[in-house]
Structure formats: structure tokens, C-alpha cells
Amino acid sequence: MANPPATQAPIRRVSLATVLRLFVPSLLGIFIFFIPVTYNARSTIPLDHMVGVVREALGDYTGLYAMALIVAGALYPLITGHWRRSVTDTLFTVLKLFGVVAGVMALTGMGPALLQEPDMLPFLFDKLVVTVGLIVPIGAIFLALLISYGLLELIGVLVQPIMRPIWRTPGRSAIDAVASFVGSYSIGLLITNRAYCAGQYSAREAAIIATGFSTVSAPFMVIVAKSLDLMTVWNQYFWLTLVVTFVVTGVTARMWPLTGMDATLTDGEPDVVPGQRLALAWKTGVAVAADAPSLVQSVRQTLREGVLMAMSILPSIMSVGLVGLLLAKYTPVFDWLGWLFYPIVALFGIEHAQELAQASAAGLAEMFLPALLLGGDAGIDFVARFAAGVVSVSGVLFFSASIPCILATSIPISLWRIVVVWFVRVALSLLMAIPLGMLLQ
Template identity: 25%
Template sequence: MMEITMETRKVNTKNLLKFILCSGFGVLMFLVPIPQGDSFTTLLDFLKSGLKGLFGESLSYIVVGTLVLSAVVSIVDMIAKPDIIRNNHYLKKAFSTTPFYLASKIVGAVIACMVVFGVGPEMIISADTGTSIIDLCGTLFCIVISFSFILPFLTDCGIMEFLGVLLRPVVRPLFHVPGRASVDLMASWFGASNAAVILTREQYMKGFYTKREAGYIMTNFSIVSIPFCLLIANTVGIDYLFPAFYLCICVVGVVLAIIIARIPPISRIPDTYRKKTGKQLNEEVPDEKNVFAYAVEMSCARAEKFSLRTVLSGGFEVVMGMLFDLIPIVAAWGTIALIIATYTPVFKWLSYPMGMYMSLFGVEEAFAVAPATLVGFADMFIPALLITGIASVKTKFIIGVLSLVQIIYLTEVGTIIIKSEIPLNLWKLFVIFLERTLIAIPVIVLMANLLI
């Protein structure tokens, strides 16, 4: 009873204002849709685009400088182990790494230099491989810079506690995750999937998700944004079917999320919190409490701890980790994945069974589009490019939806997940990718037959 009384005391004018105003700013930046042409975006996306415009052509050189600096300093750390890095929390997070990740950083730096300065084999520097990835790294750079110091307004001011308590009765039994995970889903829907994955990673690091919950959210809730869905529909020539197209994405996404939570490998991930932080989550409503009142109490208790210092320290930690530790890995692994997808027949060989599988459900031109069902593991835009010449509208619809519910794209979110502390390696991610693909196809075919 004493603990409940103490939480109740935190509901005062100061904490309520911090919760409402600061959380309101975070929601406004991350979650409120802003009209943009025929679609909509978020203020955070406007900020990201503004930064890209501000940097202009120099952005690619900034990316090269970041990747080269990361590789050089990490080499120095690996060889000399200087105290200035090892004894500094931020520098250690950014530059102290394993031999494998050090090699990845070096490869990423070399690829960036080759692309920007136009030297090296075509398969590395072409628009379909290295150039595409370095452009993505530039986008990630702007996302990290723009959202790192705004993220705490969404995660640390009480809105996640408020929604977590209110939505727990629905979200927990359906998806086996806390109610606060609904914020991750909305951030992805209206913003960007990689931003949502980073948000989930930070919530795990702070003790609000277990390993299993974080891994599940990253691989199921981080759906691509609505504007990108519209881009895919336009690319494959079915934009006039967009309402049905997006309805199918939402329904199939929910079906997949319900099933994937209950099968391996997600179900076998330890349901334990990070040792350094322990469990910080408290969404269960005491019997004597009203749900809404308890949601406000939890929000005010969280808002009381929020300060400018936490914004700066948390934001700077995210910036250092993302810029010097994550983006180099994206450059290396993303380029390698696209080279395999673009210049080798690997995906064509692997996709023959998928052609047979789709034929069972009556998909037209099944073998012609089979490679598009697997190549999405490398990048989410490639499947759309592979099916532009397909005649069947229904097949375009099916593959378009499939490419957007597979979620686990190495270039966008896969490398972020692998580099996190969540026990999901490349093989497990591929297994989840296959599970989502195999389960989704019959559901999409059924909905396509009903809607088109």
C-alpha cells in the first residue's frame, strides 16, 4: 500500500504538465500524420528530409568520413587499448568491438570510399548495390541526428506508460508483449521501420522489454511506413488499388504477429530482462485501482524522472552508438547482400520451391515471381523492381503485399537487430523471414481473391 501511496503522490501539477507537454511533443514529432501530396508523413520525417537537403551532396562525404573514422579509431582501440577510449562510456560503446565487427567496419569504410570516389568493380559501386547502400547510410545518418535527442520525449515522459496500462488487456494476450509496444507499431506505421527498431532496442536497454519481447517486436511490429507502401504500389503499377492493398497489409501483419509470437525461434528466446537494468516495467493494475487513474500515476512517476540531462546523455549515447558502430555495419553487410541478390543466381536457385508453393494456391506466373519472394531478405525494394514486367495484376498485388509484410530486410532492420544484444543471429532472422513468407502467402492469396 505504501508503494501505491507514493506513486499517487507523484500526480501533481508539475508532473502532469511534464507528462502532457513533453509527451505531446514526442507524439507530435513521431506519430502525428502530416499531409504530404497524395500521402502523409511525420514532422520527424520532415526534419530528416530537411537535414538531407541541408547537407546536400556533402552528405555522402560525411558518411565516408564517419565510416573511415570509425574504422581507424576501432583499429587503434583493438591494438593499443587506450584508456581514453576504454574508460569513457560513450567512446567505448562506439569504438570497442570484436575482430569480426572490426573487419566489418573496415569493409564498410572501403566500400564507402569506392562508391563516393567512383573507383572499383561495377558490382560494388553500381546504383543497385554500393551506391544504394551509401545513400541509405546517409538517410540513417540524418535519422539518427534528427531523432536521437527527440526520442526521450516519446519514451521517457510517460506516454508509453500511459498507453501501456490502457492497452495491456488487448496487446498482452494477442501478441505476448507489453501494451507500450503499441507505440513502436505506430512509430513504424507513420515514420520509418528502422527508427522503430532503434526505439525498441533502446527500450530493451532500459529494462522495459525482455529479450523475447524486444526480438518479437523488432521482427513483427516494425512494418514499413504508409508512404513507402504507397511507393511500392506505384512502382508495381497498382496504386489505384491502394485501399485494398494497404488493408491486406494490415490484416496479414496482424495474423503474422499473432502466429509468430507462439512458434520458434521467437518463442524460445529467453524471456529475461537485461541484467544491467533489470525489470523497469509495471503495467499491471492493482485491484483497488481504476485503470485510467493508474495509467496517469505511472505516467507522472515516469515524467518526474525526466530532465534535460537525461535527454542529452541518452541522446548522445544513441548518436555515438548508431553513427560509429551501426552505420559501418549496414554499409558492409548491406552491400554484400545486394551484390548477392543482384549479381548472382543464388536467390533464383533458392526460390524454385517457392514457385512450387505458390502454384499450389493458383498464383499466376508463380515461377517468374518466385525470386521476388526471397530477395526481400536483402532489401525491401528489390521485389517490386523484379515484378514490374509481370502481366497479372493479382500477382503484382500478392508479391507487393508480401514484400511489405516480410519485415526482416538486412539493409533496413536486419543489421540493427543483429548488432543489438537481442539473441537473434543471421540464421534465426532468415528462419523468421521464411516463416512470415510461408504463412503470409495463402492469407494474401485469399484476400486478393476477395478484394480484386
């Protein structure tokens, strides 16, 4: 439950050292995670540049580094005994061991030729595993600047009037959403998991954030738009996709199965009396800054969490992602699943309704699949391509990466709940995206 309302929140004098402790690390963290800079003719956030520099420095050893994390992640539940905790843990431990086999095949080029096709193991290993394996630990080093020195608490109090009425999450969850969008959903999930473990989010709030805000970043949206030939309407696509994604999150936050999750928390944001919000935000932020651990301690803790998350995610991406891609490419599973969305698409009487429905269903395996399936066909009409581009992003949940990331956290949301949320998100996204595409064409 939330802390009791604050009856007084006067702005009191604080030492210069505390003020600097609040703002210097926080502003540096904002710069690293949120401010695009140009380096080597490429504009992106500093964290992304750092990942690129480290990847270039590692060179041919990048694959060995990723493979080491995959092996460590597969062995970790066996060593700690976590594989015994539940049927889901046991299943994912087996899948992680399979991920080691898949990783070896990706690294060495061994195995069946169909697995070595560009959109199979090479895609998973080079585009997802190596990138996530670098960005999560490196991001974790600098995450301490963002979350340990009062910024989350200060901003959380300020944006409470927006976040809680619309998305039923604390104000501090705005940081999670922005971190996912400008950086990586894995970093957003790392922040969410940290706050949940600290009692700052309830299970329900953490699940809403994980399944609703942990979307792909803006650079991924550019790739989707290019694949679907939507760059001529890039600004409209970008902003409308953003609106659809967060409107859908506001709806799913009020629907089963998320509404049935535990809402208990131990360290909620304080309620604010009228006229005291700015004062309480300042008081809360400086209090956290004053009591914050040293930078070395904070970095050590976030780095440990980041490495453990990377270890858990990578073998799951290799195994679950490969299974999903194989099902999408060589079986009619997603064709069948697409019939669940066909009535929604058919309501609007658009061309290629069946193709759009099936492509939307394939997004459960990998967020790029709707773009890959419709982008390669020059005959697909604009509305179907636009809707597929929106659903690729607003669906949020997919087996090749984001779902294993969520399952690797301590957030107590089961796989079946995640799949149900995905279905609702895609259905609602189609209902919004198709008419928007019609208005734009």
C-alpha cells in the same frame, strides 16, 4: 517477471508541474513523430521534414558526413575491443571494414562499373545510408520527448489487454510499432533497444518487437505500390498489408525460434486488477514524469545512443547490403532459395508462381527487390504483383538495412534466428496475401 498486481491504484492529486512534465514533452514528441504536416507541398511527419531540411543544408557535405559515420562505425569495435566478443562480432567487424571500402567507392565513383550501376552502390549510399545516417541521430534528439516522461508507461498500461494476448509483448510496445510505421524502423529499434537495456522488455519480447514490428514506413509502401502498379487499389493494399504484417507477427511470437528465447525482465509493466486500469495508467505515468531526468540529460543520452547506432548500422548497410544485392543480381542464390516458397505459391495455381517465389526470396537481400523484379515486367498478373507488394513489407527483415539495424542493438538475437523468422514470415505472408489478391482482382 512482471511486477505484482496492484491492489489499489487511486487517482491522487499531483502537482501541476508534474502533469505538465508528463504531457508537454510527450505531446510534442507525438507531434514530431506521428502527426503528418504539409511543408513545401509535401505531407509527412515533422521529423522527416527536419531530415530533409538538414540534408538540403548540408548539400554536398552530406556524403562526407555519412562517410565519417561509416569510418567511425568500423573503427569503434576495434577501439573498444568489441570485435573479440563473439564470432558474429568478429565477422561484422570485418564486414564493417569492407563497408568503408564500399563507402569510398560510392562517394568517389571509383571501382568496377557494375558496382556503380544505379541499383548498386548509389542506391545503398544515397537512398539508405545517407537517410538512415540523418534520421537516427536527429530522431534520437527528439526521442527523449517520447520515451522519458511517462508516455510509454501510461499508454503501456492502457493497451496491455490488446498487445499481450495477441503479440505477447508489453503494452508499451505499441509505441515501437507506430514509430516504425509512421517514421522509421531504425527509430522503432532505437526505442526497443532502450527499453530492453532498461529491463522493460525481456529478450524474447524485444526480439518479437524487433522482428515483427520494425517494418518499413508508409512512404516506403507508396514506392512499392507504384513500382508494382498497385496504386489503383492503394487503400486495400495499405490496410491489408498492415493486417497481414501484424497477424504474421502474432503467429511468429508463438513459434520457434522466438519462443525459445529468455523471457526474464526486471522492470515489467504492472498487472492490473479489474476496474483499476485508468487509475494505474495515470499513477504509473506521473510517477515516471516526476522522477524523469532533465531534458538536457535525456537528450544527451538518447543522442549518444542514436549516434552509436547510426555508426554501427551504416557500414553494415554498405557491406551486407552490397553483398545481398550482388547475390540477387548476379547469382542464382535467391532463385534456389525461391524454390522453398514455390510449393506454397503453387498451391493456389496462380500464374507466374515461380517468379513470385523467387522475388519473395530476394526480399531477404533488400525489401525493394520483389517490387523491382516483378514491377518491371508488364506481363506479371495482378495477384503475383499484389502478393509481392505485401511480402515486401510483411517480411520485415532484409540484409540491406533492417537486419544490420537489429544486430547493432543489444537485443540478444542471433543472425540464424533472424533468418529463420524471416523465412516463416514470408511463408505465412504468401499464404495470406495470395488469396487476398485473388479476392481483389
